[in-house]
Amino acid sequence: MVFKLFGNARSRPTLRVAHILKEMQVPFEFVAIDVQGNEHKTAEYLKKQPFGQIPYIDDDGFVLFETRAICKYIATKWRGQGPALFPDPSDLKATALFDQALSIEYSNFDNAAVNIAVEKVYKPKYLNKPTDEALVAEQVSKLEAKLEGYEAILSKQKYLAGEYVTLADLYHITFGFYIVEEGGLMLFTDEAKYPNMARWWKDITSRPAWLAVKGGL
Template sequence: MVFTLYGNPMSTCTRRVGIVLMEKKVPFKFVPIDFSKGEHKSPEYLKKQPFGQVPYLDDDGFIVFESRAICRYICDKFPEQGTPLVPTGLQAKALFEQAVSIEGSNFDQFAAAAAAEKVFKPMKGLKGSDELASTLLDTLGKKLEGYEVILGKQKYLAGDEITLADLFHIPYGSMLSRMGFNGLEENPNVARWWKDISSRESWLAVKDGVKGTA
């Protein structure tokens, strides 16, 4: 059975999964969830995703949510298909897990929180905090100094091959310039890495909205 992905076409987490489906060349059906109609809070939706968030994946009745967990599931199910995104050797896997942790601890929590203030709240007609966003982005800029060191020694965060850890950055990273943050372009190694990952065909296929391929 073909995967069915339920999500909002433009949500950051839905597009994160879309990138990996494209990299792994996995056909999938897409069911768009309309936030304006509250479809993500409907009783039927909450049976599958109890937090009322997007996306979730249906694999012939097996339901998995949380975008990073979905991405790992896709890679585990199709290890030999498409781009290898999760290393298997002991040390390579350790460096991969390290890189995944870096994304969650040193990038996502700052970029996502800043986006909430500068992008998502205004979209809902709410006033975001420019002061909080500025603090978050300043911190992110300092975190990217560590990225610069790592990426000065290797092509990607976990080594010289691209992994999920790199791809996880793209949806929120693509929003940073809209918030007046240019940290991804200011340091040469980070800039080289960002240009590489953000120009991949997988991202270009979903950046303007996820669509099914089956």
């Protein structure tokens, strides 16, 4: 049975999963969900994803939702087929550093990045609603307060968990790329202010797997 990804072709969470599928060289079938028509709120859809969100996957009858859980599943099942995107679990210290990097993304980046992306891109482009510039300024300030921490880490090592790329690095891309490329905000691409973060950002966003999905599915 073909691995199926159910979501929206331009959805950031959907593209996050598609990116990891490409990294791990996993063939998949994309099944478009009509979000504007509220297909994700139907009784049939809620049987698979009880929160009415996208995406979810179906791997030969195994259904899973929540993008980070999906990505870890993919990177684990097909480990060896693509890059090792997390350390060997038997390596306690490397695993601890990986978990730390995961927490950095989720705690210090994700919320502000999502809010900025929604205001700067999603609302004006897809909902025909005005951007709340005060909220954007607040969230940019919140995110900028964390970037010195990123710069400090990346001045000592190539990636957030060490010397090779992991899921923790790649999780930044979908919403980060949205606000940089479509929102027009430099933030972590400012080479003068954050040279190591800018180097890291250029590195992870130039990966062929991301380039294959960044425009949508």
